[in-house]
Amino acid sequence: MHFFNRVTLQTPESVELDFTLAGIGNRAYALFIDYIFLSAILLVFLIVWAVFSIQLVALIETIALNNSSLNLWLIAILSLITFSIYVGYFVFFEAFWRGQTPGKRYVKIRVIRDDGRPIRLQHSTLRALLRPVDDILFLGVFLITLTRKEKRLGDLVAGTIVIQEEQQVTAKTFSVSENAEVLANKLQMEADLSSLLPEDFAVIREYLQRREAMIPEARTELSRKLAKQVKEVIALENVPPGVSANLFLEAVYLAYQQQSST
Structure with a gap:
């Protein structure tokens, strides 16, 4: 019996990752919290806009200009800015967080x-652009309920899924060298390990667990590709001379674990 809806994804490096889908309950709860924040932002904007509109209309009347279409323009601009704030809230946070x-x-x-x-x-x-359709017409609820990967319309078009974050790091079932432990201590001081997401860590873990079953050529190619990507993610400028891709990935694995446990 499965209490959570699991999904397996394959990364470009041909590594399979298992995730737990967020579920409609968690997503609705998160959206409720977001709408509280968004409502507060919109309320502040509407107060500022009301003050600005009143002063603008008063100014137009003072200089005796024709303001018959001014209200329509103000309503149109208000609608456009309100929609931009609504969409921009989700775009900004999801893109930069x-x-x-x-x-x-x-x-x-x-x-x-x-x-x-x-x-x-x-x-x-x-x-974000498709969220109004999903929310207002309740299309998102039906699609999340009926689709295997719990995708609303926005997810289907954008090619995304919503998952639960991994809360605990799985214990390793492989050995690492002593040199990796020394390098891991150095990485904690020189690298930005906080930029490494649980999904990134899972890719490293999957590789380290499966590398012994790979042919040497495939292991070498994959380890170099992963090491290069990880180095960019953690913003590490230089890798010590003589450190292989395998050793580097072992060190990153250990450093991430040590940081997560503190």
Whole structure:
């Protein structure tokens, strides 16, 4: 019996990752929190807009200009800005918080791409533009309930899914070298390990668990590709001379674990 809806994604490096889908309850809770924040932002804007509109209308009347169409223009501009704030809220946070809004961060869920990678600006924009259709027409509720990967219309178009964040790091079932432990201590001081997402860590873990079963050529190629990507993610300028890709990935694995346990 499965109490949570699990999904398996394959990364561009041909590594399979298992995730727990967020579920409609968690997503609705996160959206409720986001709408509280969004309502507060819109309320502040509407107060400022009302003050500005009243002063503008008074100014037009003072200089005796024709203001018959001014109210229509103000309403049109108000509608456009309000919609931009509505869409921009979700675009901004999901794009720059790597798939999370304040509500999603509180509920501990995250939006990722169908290949397990973090979403980009274009994905968050597509999701946000289609959110009114999903919310107002309740289409999103039906699609999340009926589709296997619990996707609303915005997810289907953008190629994204919403998952629960991993709360605990799985214990390793492989050995690491002593040199990796030394390098891990150095990485904690020189690298930005906080930029490494649980999904990124899971890719490293999957590789380290499966590397012994790979042929040497495939292991070498994959380890170099992963090491290069991880180095960019953690903003590490230089890797010590003589450190292999395997050793580097072991060190990152240990450093991430040590940081997560503190």
